[in-house]
Amino acid sequence: MPRLPAELEEVLARYVRGPRLVREAVDGAGPEVTSRAGSGGWSVRDVLVHLADAELVRAGRLRFILAAEEPPALPGFDEGVWKRRLQYLWRSPEAALALYDALVYSNAELLRQFAAEAFERRALIDSEPVTVAELLRRGAAHGEEHAAQLRALREELGDRGGS
Template sequence: MARLPADLEDVLARYVRGPALVREAVNGAGPGVISRAGSGGWSVRDVLVHLADAELVRASRLRFMLAEEEPPALPGFDEGRWKRRLQYLWRSPEAALALYDALVYSNAELLRQFPAEAFGRDGLVDGERVTVAELLQRGAAHSEEHADQIRALRAELGDRPGR
C-alpha cells in the first residue's frame, strides 16, 4: 500500500504549492517587466523557463530512480548554458508556467503511489548519490527560492505584485 513517509508529508505539500507561489509572485507583471533582466542577468521570463526545464529534469530523474533497479548516472545541467542555448529570451512565459505546473502535478501524483521505502531509492546526479526524498525536498525549496527571486526582481525593476 502506498504511504508517504510522515516526515515528507509537509515537504510534498510545499512542493505541490510551488507553482501557485510562483504564479502569485508573477501576478500582475506586464510583458515589459517579465522580459527585462535584473542586475543578475535573469528576467522573470528566464526564471519561469528555468523552473519548467528544471522540473523536466527532476521528472526524468524521479522516473529513472523509481523504475530502474540500477539507474544510469542521471543528467545534470548547467542552467546558464540552458538559458543561452535553449533561447529563454524567446520562450513563452505562459507556456513555461503551464509546463511547470503540469510537471509538478504529475510528479506529485506519481510519488503518492509509492510506499515509504521507495523514497530511499537513489541515483547518481553530478557524482552525488541523491534519494527520491532529497529530490522532493530540493523541488519544494526550488520553487520557494525562485518565487522569492521573482518578487525581488520585480522590486528591483520598480514593479510590485498587484500593480
C-alpha cells in the same frame, strides 16, 4: 497501500504549493517580464523557463530512479548554459508556467503512489548519490526560492503587479 513517509508529508505539500507561489509572484506582471536586472542577469521570463526546464529534468530523474533495477547514473545540467542554448529569451513565460505547474502536479501524483522505501532509492547525479526524498526536498525549496526571487526581481524592476 502506498504511504508517503511522515517526514515528507509537509515537504510534498510545500512542493505542490510551489507553482501557486510562483503564480502569485508574477501575477499582474507587465512588460518588465523580459527585462533583466541585477548581477545575475535573469528576467522574470528566464526564471519561469528555468523552473519549467528544471522540473522537466526532475520529472525524468524521478522516473529513471523509480523504474531502475540498479541506481542509474544521471547527468546534471548547467542552468546558465541551458538559458543561453535553449533560447530562454524567446520562450513563452505563460507556457513555461503552465508546464511547471503540470510537471509538479504529475510528479506529486506519481510520488503519492509509492511506499516509503521508494523514497530511499538512489541515483548518481554528476557522480553524487541522491535519493528520491532529496529530489523532492530540492523541488520544494526550488519553487519557494524562485518565488522569492521573482518578487525581488519585480521590486527591483519597479513593477508592483499593477499597483
